Amino acid sequence: MEETPNSTRRWPARLRRPALALAALAGALPLAAGTAPPAQAEPGDAGRIRKLNAQIEKLDKAYGGDLAKLKDTRYSVKVALDKTKVLSKDLQTARGLVAQLAANQYMTGGADPSVNVLSSDDPSNALSNLSLVSHVAQNQSAQVQQIQKLVNEQEKSKREAEQKIKELEKEIRDLVKEKARIKALVKKYKPESPSVGMGGVTPRMLKAKNSIDIEFGPFPTIGCFRGGVDAQDHATGQACDFMVSTGGSMPSANGRAQGDQTAAYAIANASRLGIKYVIWRQRIYDMRSPGWRSMENRGGTTANHFDHVHISVF
Template identity: 80%
Template sequence: MAETPDSTRRWHTRLRRPALALVALAGALPLTAGTTITPAQAEPGDSGRIRKLNVQIEKLEKQYGGDLAKLKDAQYGIKKAQLKSRSLTAQLRVAQGLVAQLAANQYMTGGVDPSVSVLASDDPNNMLSNMTLASHVAQNQSAKVQQIQQLVNEQEKTRKEYQQKVGDLEKEIRDLSKEKNRIRQLVKKYKPESPSVGMGSVTPRMLKVKNTLDIEFGPYPTIGCYRGGVDAQDHATGQACDFMVSTGGSMPSANGNAQGDRTAQYAISNASRLGIKYVIWKQRIYDMRSPGWRSMENRGGVTANHYDHVHISVF
């Protein structure tokens, strides 16, 4: 049967419907029931709230004997969540744009998907049915639509993780503030020491800790103390040493792991006598100002996560 102008218009209209639906879907996929992703939700957190926390941390460090590595680690986790959110937002925009572009192209070409246009010839025997072609067009974009939905879900998950990390940091600061008198007495016990020359640039207190641990549990593959740099923290003031139990960024052997365990436990047990401020070992921190092991953020490597060395800081 010959094709009439009306039948041709109906055929193209039916093919356009899935494309138009995809355009709408690309612009407004639900985050959860009744909500859609907007620029305001794409970047989690309140910058003013974070600035306030950073100021509080600086103030506490001045009052509580220097580097509060536990709080700095929480800051790192918050920043990492922010960066992840920005990356997800960029990916989401790209995916939404692709779906919108493909759908618009289909609309402009009468709804014919280029991947199946070769099948739509002038021969009625080779022409796909309207329903089959429309179904194929929709299914051809389903992977893109699913990608967008996954990104939206991940964005919401990251937002919740971010809020949790900010809340945890606020609680850590409140807890430390409540212990103000106890911590100030602890800090007062250890008079600040001057940086040294001729002792590896460490303070006398740190030198004593280094020598004591070396006698008790050495030799270590190496002990690293003074260093500068952005992330040096107590190393830059001669108040920290890293007691390595393996080298080359490799996980320690069973003996090395046991040596690290003994070193960390001895430092904690004798912290009051030696003036130790905190210990980091196996992606955990034990701070004498708020005692107890606490997990730290994953920084992506054996050394960065303190699996090959025990970090010890002194007051």
């Protein structure tokens, strides 16, 4: 009786392993692809993000400009959503590979690779061919495991993005609740025009800069007016960076103490100097929403404000 690849003959265990690995590969695809989506709406909903951005811009204008903490949380939302998109693309690619392998196996009638090896015209190559099939099967089995890992990572990333968006929504609600107090605070400080001949800073910022420099200077340098995409209050002359180290290096113990004293002084004298917020060591203290709050990791000593104290005024 002629035997076919789908007959009931049982091959030795060492020859069946590659076939079983490929069968597991095809069988795992529906499980990975059929993972149930979360019950909640996707956190990356474009309309939802646009609405939050519009609220931030509106509050920015009404509450004295540059709500840095809100914008930092918005940045963290973008990072989380970008991560979710990358994982989704990786997952789609990996699933496509497995689907192709499963389709190939179906089109060959589910043939056991070991049968193909044994039916080779050159039996002397059977051992090397079998080793190759086993290697491929093991790699593809690992691909299935990688898909499940990607599924888990994507679900985790979605949850993290959703949490970040909820944090942003809460911060907006909290600011809206404090509308009367914050508007009274903003009203206390009449807007000032950028100056010429004072480095581009406003008189209020110049007063705060000089007061801090007298108390805790000299600093390695103080940077105030500048332009650029991320300049924010620097571009309007309402911010200065009080450097406590140079070259992007972490400050010494003395430098950190100088930064601590500068930040504490700015907060304690915020009402007198018209200070709006202080950023120091990846934290922000905003007078419109008092209290130190952590900020998103921007990936560097300077970007995370470990080597300088940023001070903005109304």
